[in-house]
Amino acid sequence: MQVQGKKPYNEINITPLVDLTFVLLIIFILLTTAAVQGIKVDLPSASSAKTLNAPKSRVIAVTNDGTISIDAVPVSLAELESELRTSIATTPDLAVVLRGDRAVQYDKVMQVLDLCSKVGVPSLGMASTRPPASSGPGGA
Template sequence: MAIQVGGKKPYNEINITPFVDVVLVLLIIFILMTTAAVQGIKVDLPSASSAQTLDVQKSRVIAVSNDGTVSIDAIPVSMAELEAQLRASIATTPDLAVILRGDRAVQYDRVMQVLDICSKVGVPSLGMASTRPPGGGA
């Protein structure tokens, strides 16, 4: 069915250019927001030759920076707060996975304290983040 506007030639097509512009802007915003949410605390990870990938859908990320600061999901916490938050997370999500990101320059003692807390609260799945070495496997 053709529509005639003000005595001009009838048209029967809808201009979708504004719709496409809006969709592309929303896509760009979505991409920027998801990458900003994933970044977390910058940690210089050690490399591993055979690293496996964990599913991060039901996980919490614990980062230990080079100055010894411990963060859970990019929020700095004390060891007592870390234990409380892990207990609460396990209570709500029994199959919780914890990903530990330890800086290569951090003291081994600090990482052991975090591992001890994870063991004490009963974390069912624990993975340690690493980077692949240059020229490493796929």
């Protein structure tokens, strides 16, 4: 006996699949752009700056208002210490790059440097920009 009004489906409804695909695409785009962007820091310039070629590194940024962040995530000094200890435990040859804003209080940068020394960071570098090349002693 067959139920009246019910007939078997002979095609697949792909609307839910398309909705799911778009939702996953939007989530992927949002997470990727959030991970790529860092903290905006106005770096000081140095004429003898060298490039760091470390495969495993963490970036600590100190903004001009004194906010400290590690890999673009704002943290307190206690959280930074915990994060650095964990990173050094898993990666003994960890390199840390300190990006201090040129207008930040010197005390904040010294607190971060002291903390890095305290936890035993094996390699520490300070980020800077290169000054613009001058056209010679006479200018122009």
